[in-house]
Amino acid sequence: MAKTLYERLGGADGIARLVEDAVDAHLSNPVVKTRCENTKDIEHAKKMSREFFCAGAGGPETYTGRDMLAAHRGMNISEQEYVAVVDDILGAMDKNNLGADEKKDVLAILYSLKGDIIRV
Ligand code: HEM
Incomplete structure (x- = not known):
């Protein structure tokens, strides 16, 4: 059977x-650095x-x-900030070292969420 996206991303590890590398990147990205630094409990x-x-990629974890x-309401997140986070x-x-197929799949998921994140 075809591997799940979760498996192709290397599972929970x-x-x-x-997540670590993306947050490190946010902290040195001038577009979203301040918001990231101001997050109370990073x-x-x-x-x-x-x-x-994990849950969204087909893993056994539960998202709590x-x-x-609800998570982004009232933050007035701009299109530019959204693109910066996706990048x-x-x-x-x-x-x-993840491949183009994995990037396409993740991008499709992130794109599907934009209406719940930008300027909500
Ligand atoms: C691109 C897709 C994005 C996804 C999948 C995503 C995902 C999440 C998740 C899972 C949480 C935790 C929610 C919770 O604690 O209940 C969160 C919180 C947060 N997100 Fe996003 N996010 C995205 C984009 C953004 C963007 C563009 C920004 C702003 C530049 C942003 C800023 C934040 C902040 C500041 C928090 C923490 C809120 C708090 O401290 O309560 N997110 N996000």
Whole structure:
């Protein structure tokens, strides 16, 4: 049977590395650096992001955080910030030697969420 996206991303360990690298990238990305630095509990946000990606990619984990609309409501996130975050995630995938098929699949998921994140 075809491998799930979760398996192709390296399971929970692979996704944990992606989250670390994406957050590191946000912290040195001038477009989203300040928002990231001002997040009160970054460890909690990382844990939620790990769960979110694991569950969304077909892993056995349960996502215990808020839905994307509730999590981002009132932040007035711009299109530019959204693209910056997506670019950081794709960059983290490059850093972890993931392939074009995996990047396409992740991009499709991220794109499907934009209406719940940008200017909500
Ligand atoms: C691109 C797709 C995105 C995904 C999949 C995503 C995912 C998540 C997840 C899973 C959480 C945790 C929710 C919770 O704690 O219940 C979260 C929180 C957060 N997100 Fe996003 N996010 C995205 C884009 C963005 C963008 C573009 C920004 C702003 C530049 C942003 C800023 C934040 C902040 C500041 C928090 C922490 C909120 C808090 O401290 O309560 N996110 N996000």
